[in-house]
Amino acid sequence: MPSTDFGERVAGALTENVKVTCNRIVERKDLMPIPERAPIQSQAETSVGFADIGAVAFEHPDKCANILERIVEPYDPCRPDAAYSNAAMRAMEDYARSRIHQLRLPVRVHPKFSKLRNALAVIPYVAPMDQDSMLRQYPELRGLAKLLETCLARYPEILTGEVNPLSVLFPGGSVALVEAVYRDNPVTDYFNKVVGDIVANYIRLRSGQNTRIIEIGAGTGATTQFVLPAISTSNVTYLFTDLSFGFLNKAKVRFAHHKFVDYRVYNIEKRPEADHQFDIVIAANVLHATVDIRNALKNARDLLSPEGILVVNEFTSRQDYATLTFGLTEGWWLNADGQRIQHSALLTGEAWRSLIRGAGFYSVASHGNEDQQVIVAAASGNAASS
Numbered sequence: 023m024p025s026t027d028f029g030e031r032v033a034g035a036l037t038e039n040v041k042v043t044c045n046r047i048v049e050r051k052d053l054m055p056i057p058e059r060a061p062i063q064s065q066a067e068t069s070v071g072f073a074d075i076g077a078v079a080f081e082h083p084d085k086c087a088n089i090l091e092r093i094v095e096p097y098d099p100c101r102p103d104a105a106y107s108n109a110a111m112r113a114m115e116d117y118a119r120s121r122i123h124q125l126r127l128p129v130r131v132h133p134k135f136s137k138l139r140n141a142l143a144v145i146p147y148v149a150p151m152d153q154d155s156m157l158r159q160y161p162e163l164r165g166l167a168k169l170l171e172t173c174l175a176r177y178p179e180i181l182t183g184e185v186n187p188l189s190v191l192f193p194g195g196s197v198a199l200v201e202a203v204y205r206d207n208p209v210t211d212y213f214n215k216v217v218g219d220i221v222a223n224y225i226r227l228r229s230g231q232n233t234r235i236i237e238i239g240a241g242t243g244a245t246t247q248f249v250l251p252a253i254s255t256s257n258v259t260y261l262f263t264d265l266s267f268g269f270l271n272k273a274k275v276r277f278a279h280h281k282f283v284d285y286r287v288y289n290i291e292k293r294p295e296a297d298h299q300f301d302i303v304i305a306a307n308v309l310h311a312t313v314d315i316r317n318a319l320k321n322a323r324d325l326l327s328p329e330g331i332l333v334v335n336e337f338t339s340r341q342d343y344a345t346l347t348f349g350l351t352e353g354w355w356l357n358a359d360g361q362r363i364q365h366s367a368l369l370t371g372e373a374w375r376s377l378i379r380g381a382g383f384y385s386v387a388s389h390g391n392e393d394q395q396v397i398v399a400a401a402s403g404n405a406a407s408s
């Protein structure tokens with residue numbers, strides 16, 4: 023989470039970047055200390071009380087306008103942590119763009135990199151930037167810069183097929199280099215915390231009922247680490263899953279003190295063994311990695327109980343930083359559903375919402391900006407009545 027001098031850096035960052043994201047002036051006094059996320063308030067809640075609403079919400083959905091409104095806080099681009107996250111992300115994206123334009127790339131690339139080569143060709147020019155000054159302003163970007171530089175240093179050999187990109191991204195099989203993208207950086211921390219808040223709000227609305235949670239593609243646990251501490255009731259079970267068995271053992275050690283967590287291999291591209299087993303499906307930065315988004319969303323919906331919700335966290339614009347790093351893997355380009363942003367594996371927020379509705383979800387709400395969003399969908403009218 024933000025360090026103690028976070029406010030100082032936010033102030034510095036915002037002087038340059040706030041104009042991009044906010045349409046009102048954010049004063050320095052607004053920036054420190056970073057406020058804790060307050061429980062969501064709504065008119066209905068003020069008359070009934072947040073906890074009381076939980077008691078009636080699921081039994082009498084007509085009494086609640088829309089449960090999603092109660093669990094998904096509106097996005098405020100001027101909130102200090104949101105503004106900082108946005109500004110840091112833009113700085114990293116500019117830096118990545120500037121770096122690729124400083125590189126001499128081979129004229130001939132291996133055919134397996136043809137989609138990547140086409141994507142490189144459309145990266146806009148950005149004049150050279152100084153990494154040190156970027157890291158002084160956003161120290162949390164150090165891990166991302168390191169991953170980028172490590173990849174770029176081997177780009178010519180990778181593109182000609184002499185070096186396997188996986189040996190660069192995962193040296194000696196280690197995920198440490200790549201982990202920096204998902205952990206302890208202001209961009210991902212902000213949205214992971216939003217996921218934690220949404221889960222906590224939903225559980226609170228259920229007023230003591232059991233809540234069964236499954237996380238898909240939980241990987242290194244970057245999202246899990248924000249969700250588990252947000253769960254303060256004993257009536258919760260949490261199934262940490264990933265396609266790769268390797269992540270499960272590490273997670274078992276890391277989250278051993280959360281006794282309600284279980285661990286299993288699960289592939290969201292496969293039909294669930296049993297339907298409607300869960301009340302919350304969390305999928306952070308994983309659904310875009312599937313070949314067919316519609317199939318993955320249908321499987322996610324089948325996992326959910328009628329009162330259940332899907333919580334998706336995804337980048338929603340083409341990210342040239344991601345192209346330059348994860349774009350080196352074949353998996354990044356394997357999708358075959360025709361729904362992706364051109365020259366990317368990612369989808370726009372609009373595409374996500376449309377596909378989620380198309381998969382049979384009842385209603386959809388989102389929190390975020392053009393570049394990244396947490397999208398929440400209610401499995402049926404039982405979860406969200408409007």
Ligand SMILES: C[S@@+](CC[C@H](N)C(=O)[O-])C[C@H]1O[C@@H](n2cnc3c(N)ncnc32)[C@H](O)[C@@H]1O
Nearest residue numbers: 204239240241244265289290291306307308311
């Ligand atoms: C980009 S990482 C994100 C990890 C984590 N959710 C986060 O945001 O920090 C994607 C993860 O999804 C997993 N994954 C990829 N395809 C999957 C699939 N079809 N089903 C389940 N997990 C998958 C990968 O093994 C990897 O751990």
